[in-house]
Amino acid sequence: MNMKIYISADLEGVAGACQWSDVTYGDPHYAALQRQLHREVRAAWLGCQAAGATAVWIKDAHDSGRNLDPQQLPRGVTLVRGWSGHPYSMIQGLDETFTALVMIGYHSRSGSRGHPLAHTLNPDLAEVRVNGKPVAEFHLMAYAAASYGVPTVFVSGDQALCQEIHTWDPGIVTVVTQVGLGESVVVEPVEAILEQIEAGVAQALRHPPAPHPPPPAPTLEVVYKHPPQAYRRSFYPGAYLVNETTVGLESQDWFDLMRALRFIGF
Secondary structure, three states, rough: OOOOOEEEEEOOOOOOOOOHHOOOOOOOOOOHHHHHHHHHHHHHHHHHEEEEEEEEEEEEEEEEEOOOOHHOOOOOOOEEEOOOOOOOHHHHHOOOOOEEEEEEEEEEOOOOOOOOOEEEEEOOEEEEOOOOOOOOOOHHHHHHHHOOOOOOOEEEEHHHHHHHHHOOOOOOOEEEEEEOOEEEEEEOHHHHHHHHHHHHHHHHHHHEEEOOOOOOEEEEEEEEOOHHHHHHOOOOOEEEEEEOOEEEEEEOOOOHHHHHHHHOOO
């Protein structure tokens, strides 16, 4: 049986990331986190192989989308590098032919104190809400995958995110890469984290949960830190000002919501 797996790899949730300089290309601190990203992605790939995956796609889903070196990835991996502008961004290219979605290096949402780099899509956003509830990038991509019937089976990232995922869907396997405390993070031995990622992905693929369907006709609210940003983006078709810092939108379906986010969330 074919088992086609999609891995979406972010960087802020990789073990050790605690300052923006750690995850900014060209900064002297970036190289260490880039190496760790490669190690965590490889551990996920090994888990896929152990579970019998026949094909693995990896989306480089942080910042420029150019953090993973194609020459350092395992043989046979299909890499999605850079950004096309598609509304499903961090899972660009995923469709109904995939068996499952795996997320590596994900992080807490905007407004959370669970990670020093907590944000949703854009650090300038104070919060992103769907049907009145704050969401993380995890929720946005998990719902997007579910719109194709693809379940999210595994997530690695900070402790607060993993706790939130357990509440949202306890069937998703998680591995904690670090615990956020103020502007710091606490990181367990990295080799142990890599072993947990490999074993966790293999376990998750052997017993995948059902897809968590996106809400029909969801309501979107984007809260900006600066009122002028909200004013400017309120002119998107169908959008309206909820208050001085918040733009609202009634969407038709999940794709419609994600399309709007491409224009009012960045």
